[in-house]
Amino acid sequence: MSSISELYDxxxxxxxxxxxxxxxxxxxxxxxxxxxxxxxINEHASKLGDDIWIIYEQVMIAALDCSRDDxxxxxLQELKRQFPDSHRVxxxxxxxxxxxxxxxxxxxxxxxxxxxxxxNTAARKRKISILRAQGKSSEAIRELNEYLEQFVGDQxxxxxxxxxxxxxHDYAKAAFCLEELMMTNPHNHLYCEQYAEVKYTQGGLxxxxxxxxxxxxxxxxxxxxxxxLFGLYMSASHIAASPKVSAKVKKDNVKYAAWATSQISRAxxxxxxxxxxxxxxxxxxxxxxxxxxxxxx
Amino acid sequence: xxxxxxxxxxCKMLLHAAKYPHCAVNGLLxxxxxxxxxxxxxxxxxxxxxxxxxGALALAPMLEVALTLKSRLIRPGNIFPVFNCPILIDxxxxxxxxxxxxxxxxxxxxxxxxxxxxxxxxAARISENFSEAAMIMWKCREPSTDCFEDWIxxxxxxxxxxxxxxxESLVDFDNHLDDLRNDWxxxxxxxxxxxxx
Numbered sequence: 001m002s003s004i005s006e007l008y009d010x011x012x013x014x015x016x017x018x019x020x021x022x023x024x025x026x027x028x029x030x031x032x033x034x035x036x037x038x039x040x041i042n043e044h045a046s047k048l049g050d051d052i053w054i055i056y057e058q059v060m061i062a063a064l065d066c067s068r069d070d071x072x073x074x075x076l077q078e079l080k081r082q083f084p085d086s087h088r089v090x091x092x093x094x095x096x097x098x099x100x101x102x103x104x105x106x107x108x109x110x111x112x113x114x115x116x117x118x119x120n121t122a123a124r125k126r127k128i129s130i131l132r133a134q135g136k137s138s139e140a141i142r143e144l145n146e147y148l149e150q151f152v153g154d155q156x157x158x159x160x161x162x163x164x165x166x167x168x169h170d171y172a173k174a175a176f177c178l179e180e181l182m183m184t185n186p187h188n189h190l191y192c193e194q195y196a197e198v199k200y201t202q203g204g205l206x207x208x209x210x211x212x213x214x215x216x217x218x219x220x221x222x223x224x225x226x227x228x229l230f231g232l233y234m235s236a237s238h239i240a241a242s243p244k245v246s247a248k249v250k251k252d253n254v255k256y257a258a259w260a261t262s263q264i265s266r267a268x269x270x271x272x273x274x275x276x277x278x279x280x281x282x283x284x285x286x287x288x289x290x291x292x293x294x295x296x297x
Numbered sequence: 298x299x300x301x302x303x304x305x306x307x308c309k310m311l312l313h314a315a316k317y318p319h320c321a322v323n324g325l326l327x328x329x330x331x332x333x334x335x336x337x338x339x340x341x342x343x344x345x346x347x348x349x350x351x352g353a354l355a356l357a358p359m360l361e362v363a364l365t366l367k368s369r370l371i372r373p374g375n376i377f378p379v380f381n382c383p384i385l386i387d388x389x390x391x392x393x394x395x396x397x398x399x400x401x402x403x404x405x406x407x408x409x410x411x412x413x414x415x416x417x418x419x420a421a422r423i424s425e426n427f428s429e430a431a432m433i434m435w436k437c438r439e440p441s442t443d444c445f446e447d448w449i450x451x452x453x454x455x456x457x458x459x460x461x462x463x464x465e466s467l468v469d470f471d472n473h474l475d476d477l478r479n480d481w482x483x484x485x486x487x488x489x490x491x492x493x494x
Binding site (some may be wrong): 028029041065133135166167169196197198200201211226227230231234235246267268270271272290 | 318319329353355357358359361362405406408409447460474475476477478
């Protein structure tokens, strides 16, 4: 079986840089990380310098994702040898126990870290992840709320909480979490758009209007966000179709929906460029435009 | 009334789950439109599947964009207010003379195979338009071989596709929304399945 460097004609430096990029952007492409990382470790360890330790950590976590306990174990051993008393390495050992579904043992490990260092956020978050893995959603939510009271700036935690609430269909609380995220990241179009989706799902005229506004805001921040564009179309259409709105609101929303449709159509035209597979989508959008023109009058 | 899956439908469902092992995934199943409208079918053959989303399945707007549903009044608390408008998947169905016949979902946790609120609502909507609709929830056990048109072929081809990591190129509706050039009908994978048959 040929190596990654042969298959893709890359140097070890390029492989190392790719790993760094994936690390910095928090990608979960575990199979690729294992393939690239394993080769880097096996063939080029001596050239990596101090980078090797963080690569061991990254590859270990990816290996757990791919059920490669052999690789995870060997990475862990190297790290234990180099950093014998480290809490960071202990946490990795805990993650390995989690992967083996030995949750009791993992919890004991994390508790011992917390006894030593009660402010260790990583260990606390792992304990919450265990609750999630065990399907104990309400407990996970409770613990995460308690955690956030202390560590109110932890964005990863706010996002995790919003996900948990969405899965429990508690959209009001999910919206609250996303509001926190939007406040601290006003230029992030993804939070805006997700907030709008939650509002839309909550339903009701007021929420639909809010949804439409936030879809529009997301578009302002990134005019290529297709979900925001579709969301704008859907929310404006619903508002226009509602019997509770005034004629003016109806007219305005029909206009917004028509604008959204033309933008969607344009986006499909640009993406399709006459490709056969996209003709279906283009045709569908054209029909949408036609139906909008009928309702506008 | 039994449900059967073709190899293509089964493979794409499986590849969808394999591509996102850490997420919940869902999608639609399509069957060919029944020629004899008055006589009921004895079995429904799902010929293809449309992988929809991965990750947060419980949000309404993109799901509505993916489906076509009859118009209804907006009610407070109604999780899926809908609008009468043919969009995308429906257009593709019409062109290929398919009808949306079912829904599949694989939850985030392999041990949790109960349908949740989303699954039930989608299945209810689908069954409004197609009375013999089916819902498939993924479990970690071997499926019963009756629901396959050809179980041996399905197993063989799925194994080959998983081996070659074909799931990396599977496109779901989420991928399509990320980049419109991504084709959720997955013609390349369909070709691979045909090629291996």
